[in-house]
Amino acid sequence: HVGNIRSALFSWAYARANGGQFLLRIEDTDRNRLVETSTGAIMESLRWLGIDWDEGPEVGGPHAPYFQSQRLPLYQKAAATLIDEGRAYRCFCSTERLDQMRAAQAANKQPPGYDGLCRRLTPEEAIARARTEPFTVRFAMLKDGQTELNDIVRGRVVFENKLQDDFVMVKSDGYPTYHLGVVVDDTEMEITHAIRGDEWISSAPKHIQLYEALGWEPPVWAHLPLILGPDHKKLSKRSGDTALLDYKASGYLPEAMINFLSFLGWSLDDHTAILGVDELKEHFDLQRVVANPAVFDIDRLNFLNGHYIREMAPDRWIETIAYWCEAGLPDTVKRPISREVVEQVAPLLKERVAKLSDIAPMVEFLFGYDVPDYPLETLVERVGDTATAVRVLDAALTHLDAVSEEGWQVERIEASIRGLEEPLEMKLRKFVSVLYVAEMGRAQGIPLFDSLALLGRERALQRLRTARLRLG
């Protein structure tokens, strides 16, 4: 999803800009939420954007394995050490008791948190009960003093220890929670920079205390500003935090996506708005990450996408159109899609497409043999009344009918239609909409003269006749 990918992007860009390594680790410790395809989707998303990892799934490396579910012994070892040293303890409280406790705290307006019941158990008692009862392992947070976070983005943040909660670090199924997982793996994997979303900042003291208790060196912290939806709430599935591959599916280019994501909380300088990956890899700087949340602005994404489409090399553009036609045109259109037509519309389409999914509807009229389907009013709309539309169609029919099959070319067609201005006593721009609708089914799209040429004499004339007939 967008938020996570942005964190990955910043980490990656930072590594690339500073000659570091970028490692991909899959945190799959919640077996209730395990989705088979998600690992594949994560990797595909990153690869689509061009984010490569020096170490991780599929590429391997010295810190394998890269799935947390395969590193359980590591977490258990850390947990055992902590229990031995009295910095963690087994907790036998049931979910029911925990729920009741929280309800009571809420009712009494007490700060929420584990009440420490099992912290008071003697080690002997705990070991005895552990033989028959399920348990979690909680970390015994320091309750005095303060925990200090030094963050690149936010500076110094101080948390009161007395407000800290003894969090669960090993679940009853033996899997670690995120808190234990990151600390153990970031250390084992020699992670130097923890770059993550701001929603994590409240749990930073947990991680910091864990590092201290384990005697390990914490990484450099950088908490990125949240990405907000249009409602100014943390981006949710509803408000645009869709899987990145959904953006790919609806026709966004990776270049646009990267450019867009890069500027969500970061900027290069006071004037750069268009930035390629190469420049990002060279100039990305954590010092320039801002602290305030960013609202996801789809208009800007669309603009960037259009920009990169316009910049696309002609041959890649043709391939792209061919692909989106095959995928987006209705089944009634016979396959394969004509390569010749694709090549001819390509330049006409370039300035007009914002999302690749716009392509198919824009060129559909070229491939279906049927007359386009459109509400009759659109034919008349811009010329004012039916009588005028009829005059336009009759005149166009006469003029174009005079163009021979061999002469059916853009220049001739243009001359013929421009020749309509005089007899009709109307400006071209005024009456042309009737023709657009008759041919393409709508008044906007690729240029008319080219469309007529592409359509061929027979089909073009046929559509005019049909339009004329429909007007009575």
Add this chain to the structure above:
RNA sequence: GGCGCGUUCGUCUAGAGGCCCAGGACGCCGCCCUUUCAAGGCGGAGAUCGGGGGUUCGAAUCCCCCACGCGCUACCA
């Protein structure tokens, strides 16, 4: 409720005491170009820098208070 973070044009942002009666980009509006729609060119509106107090010769930039917004408050990450 508690804790934390944040607050510069509608949006993304520039800004680290004088260069800022605040710059760029998207969006919006207008004009030009034009076969529609776009694209492109040119121009415009748009922020009294959340509010109030300080500090200073001088504050968007430093300090304090307030307000508002958001995040966290799980055996989810």
